[in-house]
Amino acid sequence: MSTRTFHLLSCAPPEQVWAALTCPALSSRFLHGLSAQGCWETDGLLTFTAAQGVALTGQVLWAEPPHRLSLTMEDEASGTCTYLTWDLRPGCGGTVVRLRVEEGHACPTDDQELEDTWLPALQALEAVLQG
Numbered sequence: 797m798s799t800r801t802f803h804l805l806s807c808a809p810p811e812q813v814w815a816a817l818t819c820p821a822l823s824s825r826f827l828h829g830l831s832a833q834g835c836w837e838t839d840g841l842l843t844f845t846a847a848q849g850v851a852l853t854g855q856v857l858w859a860e861p862p863h864r865l866s867l868t869m870e871d872e873a874s875g876t877c878t879y880l881t882w883d884l885r886p887g888c889g890g891t892v893v894r895l896r897v898e899e900g901h902a903c904p905t906d907d908q909e910l911e912d913t914w915l916p917a918l919q920a921l922e923a924v925l926q927g
Contacts, residue, residue, distance in 0.1 A: 800910045804893040804918045808925040810884040813891050814862035816924050817882055826920035828913070836865070844869060876900070893918070 806813060816822045823832040827844065830851055834842035838859050844852035857866040857879070866881040879898040884891050897914055 798899045798907075798910065800897050800907060800914070802895045802897070802911075802914050802918055804895075804922055805888055805890065806893055806922055806925050807890040810862040810886055810891045812925060813884050813893060813921075814865070816921060817865055822924050825924050826917050828917065836861075842867060842869075893921070 818836045820831040820833045829846055830844040832844050834840050840856040842854035843850050852869045852871050854868045859865055864883050869878045877900040881896040883894040
């Protein structure tokens with residue numbers, strides 16, 4: 797299993813970051829066009845919908861608003877599962893955002909591919925938070 801951690805320092809408070817992570821309209825702006833919808837409580841089911849329909853499913857593994865959100869993103873067609881953990885903590889006049897990404901399939905994604913996917917997502921999240 798390949799694991800990478802990415803960081804972002806946002807001027808937004810943790811509550812605002814949490815709201816962006818769990819808002820379908822905002823999530824599509826930083827999750828490469830996927831709108832995350834579902835129950836944002838522990839064990840809640842999620843769907844990640846693209847313009848052409850449901851692309852991924854998932855589950856909330858742990859929700860502790862506005863501090864930690866762990867979830868899965870599963871692509872049933874390819875049999876891949878990605879585990880995401882968003883840790884949010886107050887710091888430096890805003891929020892320190894730590895995203896841990898674990899690829900849970902037999903053919904791990906290389907570091908460059910993970911960076912190419914998740915660094916732009918974090919940059920887009922910060923743009924959403926800045927309005």
